[in-house]
Amino acid sequence: MKIIEILTNIDRRIIYLILLIVVVLPLIFPSVEKVRVMPPVEKLYYAIDTIPPEKAVIVDFDYEPQTAPELDPMGFAILRHVFKRRIKLLVLSLYVQPLGLAQNALTQVIEEFNSAAKTNADSIIYGRDYVFLGWVPPPIIPILGMGESITGVYTVDYYGNQTDTLPLMEEITNYNDVGLLVSLSGSDIPKYWIAYAQSRFGLPVGAGITAVSASEFYPYLQTGQFSGMLVGMKGGAEYEEMVERTLKIKSRRKASEALLSLTYAHIVMILFIVIGNIGYFAKRRKK
Amino acid sequence: MKRTFPLILVFVFGILGIIPFFVPHPVVQNADEFLRNEFLRILVAFALVLGLGSLLKVHIDKIKRKRENWQYSWILIISFLISAIIGLFGGVGGTGILPTTIGSFQFDIWTIYWNVVMPLGSTMFALLAFFMASAAYRAFRARSTEATLLLAAAFVVMLGVLPLGDRISPHLPSFAQWIMDVPNVAGQRGILFGVALGALATALKIILGIERSWLGGGRE
């Protein structure tokens, strides 16, 4: 039968075209996909939310442009959360490449807040509310060194200012003044923070990771070494959901918008697999 | 001698590579560090020159003989020369002897990296989504019981990671997670054990001269 032939031999270009349409259309006409927030994401949210006012949160941006679509939304959502709650923030990176991405995230989120601010007190001011520490080589030395003194490791910040002259750094000395560190990474970096900062100094650590590497990090969540974990696009969407629901921050939810593309792409793949199998069984029966 | 000398070299350097794992003494560790960080880097630098020489030779030859698609060889050679000159003489942050700024327009090596290399790499990476779809359509057939089980697990995991999965059944995401955490990890561990032992055996065979295919040609 001709239909069986068609089912088993769909031109791959048709598959690519259909996939392109279902992936791109939700991005052109974005709509936010509501998600149920899972416990690992909730844990991280409340770990940040319950940081005492005298302590800071450190966000470690350690991903490259290839994984930015998955991890950028997490970074944005966490920054919005931190700035809304007026939690002291330190931002750093253990490698050079992600610095641009960290800078980009800070600039965009701060612009959102400052454009709506009416007074100086409402604004996000560099040096008072947050410090961008930048990068110091190699990766392990700053992790260990910050246990004793953060300004000792990062003597100048990303912009070249002496860190010990910044008002925020007068209150934050070392990990004892840090309530949580969140590591956003497409590789093994969160494990370094556990191995060196948590085991030596008791620093609580949370993670934002890509979906592909999730299975190797779940053991750390199970043992409680991670105070929470965001996994892939869905994890980012869940955090955006929490931020919007609890803090009433209305902003662009990139992960939630992209989730629709992801959903449709998966459905399309499942459909094609089913179609292929229908054709296969029909052919087999015919024989 | 032509085949004996490389075998002796491999044996000596193979043993020199194993010893530092068991001997922490600084004399041994420093020698190992020298071999890995300095000696090897020098080798790589020379090999890179050879490799680049080969690449240029192939494409220059293609242009000379006007072989099929010889025009693209020009694009390669021009791109190669531009990147090399800017990288070598322009410095990393525009700090070299070659000026890499005209007004507000920068063309240093970072500009090339961020505006050319990264987008092209991301584009190739994005192809994976399409290729996964076509590969899945072509290959995922329930030909046998095992294949059917595999298909079912794939559907569960693909739906479980989506909000849709949660709507289908609140247990689906947890079941998907269990598949990733238990059977998947168990299978991976089995393969990893075999790979680790196979790698050890292959290394031993090469060091002891039992495996000689890497020398090329037949056994003497």
Place this chain on the structure above:
Amino acid sequence: MIFILLCALMALAPPSKVRAYDTPNDGGGSVTIEWQISPDDKELIGYQIYRSEDGEIYEKVGFIGPGRTRIEDETQDGPEYIYKVAAVQDTIRSYSDPSPPVMSRAHLVDRTKTNVFVSLLVFGAIILYFTYAARKGKEMFIRKIAGLQAVDDAVGRATEMGKPILYCPGIGYIEDIATIASLNILGEVAKKCAQYDTKLINPNRDPIVYTVAREIIKESYSSVGRPDSFDPDNVYYVTDSQFAYAAALDGVMIRERPATNFLVGWFRAESLILAETGASTGAIQIAGTDQVSQLPFFVTACDYTLIGEELYAASAYISKEPLLLGAIKGEDWGKFFIGIVLIIASIIGLLTTFPILGLFR
């Protein structure tokens, strides 16, 4: 008197039982300091570690968070050091008694790796025994590996169709075992190509792998008496950028339309890009990798896949060299032995905690 008593009650308790010793199994330059935490540990911001050479002047050498009882200090080998640990609360310091003097030195052997060394000897001995047995003429059975059975057919197919063979040794470096295994297979494939006068294209991602591959192919052509057939322009270095290399290989596949693709070695995300492009050109594809995360892509998109250690056995399988087959046999018996040990240890671990299990930590 009451004032002194009050002061004594409010004083910060220092850490106790400070013990310093030469860090074992290292190359020297390190002393390990251990202590018992202060009873006031919960109020501390941490512990500071002080070091002296004469017992008079101390310098601060380390800091660690509360609840911790151990730290390693970088030292020079030779001089003797004395350590004190101070409990720290804001600006208050409470110092322990000094430790006895200690000197660091380099150790010749890392005893913590004794179990690895013994395992290496045992495993090596098993391989050597079977290699020796093979040399004596003992028949060694090796099961069929479909991917390797197909190599001859794959090369023959390319010859009949008058199309080239594409060989990709992966994106690994020369020190990766998968790359070495791939180059071993390349030697065998190159010999067959030389015999049948089939064009072999071998683009490489690493310059060292390129130089080794070129020599292997050249030697293989010479060994079958066809040195003039070797075309050095068919073996070349492309780029060390992962996706640029994948793009280059895709271009070769689309333009040259090889009849057979060998994708054997160490791969990452580009594996599916290569395999699917090759499948779209109608080529027979034989893949092999030890990267567990890439195996599903190869299994889906390629005709034959060598999984994990099948890749390492390939050179023995194709060449049918008795010594190599003997080594494979030894490897299998070694795995069997480890499997038995794992099962026994798991049962023991489930039933009881057994001190002997500490050997395997």
